[in-house]
Amino acid sequence: MTGSHLVWRQLFDRESSTYTYLLGDAQSRVALLIDPVAGQEEQYLRLLSELGLTLSYALDTHVHADHVTALGTLRELTGCTTLLGEQSQVACVSRTFKDGDVIVVGDIALQALYTPGHTDDSYSFYWQSELGDLLFTGDTLLIRGTGRTDFQNGDARAQYHSLQRLLELPETTWVLPAHDYKGWTRSTLAEEKAHNPRLQVADAEEYARLMASLNLPHPAMMDVAVPANRGCGLTGS
Amino acid sequence: MTGSHLVWRQLFDRESSTYTYLLGDAQSRVALLIDPVAGQEEQYLRLLSELGLTLSYALDTHVHADHVTALGTLRELTGCTTLLGEQSQVACVSRTFKDGDVIVVGDIALQALYTPGHTDDSYSFYWQSELGDLLFTGDTLLIRGTGRTDFQNGDARAQYHSLQRLLELPETTWVLPAHDYKGWTRSTLAEEKAHNPRLQVADAEEYARLMASLNLPHPAMMDVAVPANRGCGLTGS
Numbered sequence A, B: 001m002t003g004s005h006l007v008w009r010q011l012f013d014r015e016s017s018t019y020t021y022l023l024g025d026a027q028s029r030v031a032l033l034i035d036p037v038a039g040q041e042e043q044y045l046r047l048l049s050e051l052g053l054t055l056s057y058a059l060d061t062h063v064h065a066d067h068v069t070a071l072g073t074l075r076e077l078t079g080c081t082t083l084l085g086e087q088s089q090v091a092c093v094s095r096t097f098k099d100g101d102v103i104v105v106g107d108i109a110l111q112a113l114y115t116p117g118h119t120d121d122s123y124s125f126y127w128q129s130e131l132g133d134l135l136f137t138g139d140t141l142l143i144r145g146t147g148r149t150d151f152q153n154g155d156a157r158a159q160y161h162s163l164q165r166l167l168e169l170p171e172t173t174w175v176l177p178a179h180d181y182k183g184w185t186r187s188t189l190a191e192e193k194a195h196n197p198r199l200q201v202a203d204a205e206e207y208a209r210l211m212a213s214l215n216l217p218h219p220a221m222m223d224v225a226v227p228a229n230r231g232c233g234l235t236g237s
Helices: A041-050 A071-078 A156-167 A189-195 A204-212 A222-230 B041-050 B071-078 B156-167 B189-195 B204-212 B222-230
Strands: A006-013 A018-025 A030-034 A054-059 A081-085 A095-097 A102-105 A108-114 A123-129 A132-138 A174-177 B006-013 B018-025 B030-034 B054-059 B081-085 B095-097 B102-105 B108-114 B123-129 B132-138 B174-177
Touching: A006 A041, A018 A041, A018 A108, A018 A174, A030 A102, A041 A054, A041 A071, A041 B189, A054 A071, A054 A102, A071 A081, A108 A156, A156 A189, A156 A204, A174 A189, A189 B041, B006 B041, B018 B041, B018 B108, B018 B174, B030 B102, B041 B054, B041 B071, B054 B071, B054 B102, B071 B081, B108 B156, B156 B189, B156 B204, B174 B189
Parallel strands: A030 A054, A054 A081, A081 A095, A132 A174, B030 B054, B054 B081, B081 B095, B132 B174
Antiparallel strands: A006 A018, A018 A030, A102 A108, A108 A123, A123 A132, B006 B018, B018 B030, B102 B108, B108 B123, B123 B132
């Protein structure tokens, strides 16, 4: 947490229970935002300014269905580069990334891991940082949960295999999800392996049966958020 | 953030926007909670159990007016020792602490700093940990703000001097407050010194004028929370 070379902040959007992560290189003063939320741009710009950071990149772990992204407005306001996975097929982002790509901002180097299942464009980001191994899991792995797999080309079996891939990383890796609904801010892979009820299954078939049994309501924001996010959150795009 | 010897979690109560801090010694498996909130006890006990920790202490930075404390129920449920500052004069806690006392739980050692002003029983806790210097500021120093001083024997001039005392600690010290209403989870003393509007005053008199000009509404929960908290949050006590 000390991070002499790293500026690190976790920010919470109360309306959508989204965690946005700000990572900055304390030497070169460049920064990136993961999963920024529309409506919070003023807060992000204030914090970046007060920390003396320039926003280089803004990226989403996937096209969200529960909130509108701030990617488009942040690019308009700051000139930052916006990024999404190549599977998102969202034309308005500056660039796309694919599995294995490394997103570099100053001394920060996030490895993009394609982890489909919640959606077919879901990524996680892994970084062996001076604060320990950090894993930004989007909606793939949540604290004591996993992202639903019943819309946006979700696929429970694919998610099972994505989760197995994440669980191969070191057990002390910090799990930093895109959401939490009970006020928990982080976890570790060891903790999730032992206590996440969705990870106590024998195989992909059992996981698929578990996910099929959830009977979740239709996401309230989905019909608004997904089309908006396919336009990078910009009205009229 | 790695913390091989330290288990560390920040927990958020959405209703009151309270941050509760769990600190545990990874070797001896003992833990403490700072500012636990009534209604969240089940979550705390689940997390403590899943992390393999025994709750030794539960303490409040002060008698809160915006939420009911979980001190009483946690002591009933776990047998933990409950603590408040000696100025609180709350008979139901196990023990009190005073300025300069060090609260020791395993390898964790929190120095109690009496920082009156928000209330006349407000404390901050300072710890030079392996994660850097941590300062749990309660409602004395908030991120880009300070706790109001217009009730519960609050005193703006006393708070000014308390804030000056905190600002004498190393600039890289992490500021970990009891509340945030905009989704920010932490700050540093350097950041607050530079950008907290309440800290840009020349002296105690200017600070007192600033605090007097705020015209804040009566705290919604105060008439319920303060009497409840004087009974450690236990109904009927």
